[in-house]
């Protein structure tokens with residue numbers, strides 16, 4: 400089978416604005432029929448007109464027209480040249496890590512997604528692929544962590560769940576000075592807010608399950624790169640290992656991405672309202688809220704970097720419940736906000752990182768990086784902002800020490 404990625408057109412000098420690109424980027428509609436929506440090519444295989452005479456597709460693991468439309472779209476959105484769609488964010492991350500070899504070491508941000516930590520710690524360790532945890536927001540610490548076998552750097556910014564901001568451009572520079580492959584997990588921002596390839600990253604990847612899908616109805620992963628050689632290797636790994644996105648999920652994702660701009664604008668506004676409400680409670684003292692994490696606060700470490708490298712502060716807000724307040728009581732009392740894993744959907748979700756997203760991380764590492772047992776992570780949705788605030792306020796009352 401051929402594994403050559405479909406050649407990408409060079410990025411045009413007049414890239415449309417993001418709010419147009421999310422609707423018309425990639426392959427727009429159906430050339431043959433004029434349908435404005437890309438068809439769902441629910442097919443595993445494609446007729447060959449003779450030996451070796453394919454019409455562009457041969458087998459859907461290798462390439463599928465619906466998936467290809469999505470792959471072109473993510474390449475356009477990230478200002479890359481080649482895109483790849485996977486069955487999940489973890490399939491995307493695993494495929495990217497397959498670029499490395501036995502004995503290689505990858506540096507990872509100290510609060511990466513729990514699943515990223517887990518695949519390195521409990522799956523790829525069997526192949527002697529090593530990892531080292533580093534605070535990538537500290538450039539000196541990052542440079543010092545590069546060892547003899549270090550070949551790659553995996554950054555999340557803002558990272559999960561404490562929203563630690565890494566200066567992507569500066570970190571990529573440190574990485575490249577040391578010959579590292581620089582990978583950025585851009586899930587928390589989406590390409591609408593941040594485009595790591597333009598900041599020097601070699602590979603950008605997403606759990607498209609989150610903001611890109613946006614409706615909590617699919618699991619998928621996306622990758623984009625500029626370099627043709629890297630694209631060739633990724634296309635080979637994607638086809639060889641087979642963790643591809645199916646045609647229907649690809650189509651759902653294209654559909655979700657069309658509203659990315661309007662959803663993100665609303666997410667940002669709502670998150671700011673929620674963050675400022677929590678902060679006002681924290682500043683009052685004794686009202687159930689401890690430290691609040693949101694890069695939009697002017698005194699948040701990395702605020703200026705975030706303002707420079709991204710077009711918004713994101714819609715994830717984490718906070719510590721005050722002394723004596725009950726975590727379970729708070730989460731159980733929420734009515735509008737749903738207690739669930741995941742983030743980035745239209746509905747507001749709350750999660751408890753220590754026992755949910757970061758349960759795979761040993762307690763001592765968790766506590767060292769600041770993921771305490773009273774930390775709550777909110778994915779602020781696009782419902783009525785006052786309603787979200789009112790729900791959090793009533794749950795705080797229910798979680799008071801005196802109520803328990």
Ligand SMILES: *Cc1c(COP(=O)(O)O)cnc(C)c1O
Nearest residue numbers: 487488489512514586606608619
């Ligand atoms: C959810 C998530 C992942 C994993 O993606 P799945 O689609 O759940 O496999 C990776 N990175 C980040 C930052 C995430 O939030």
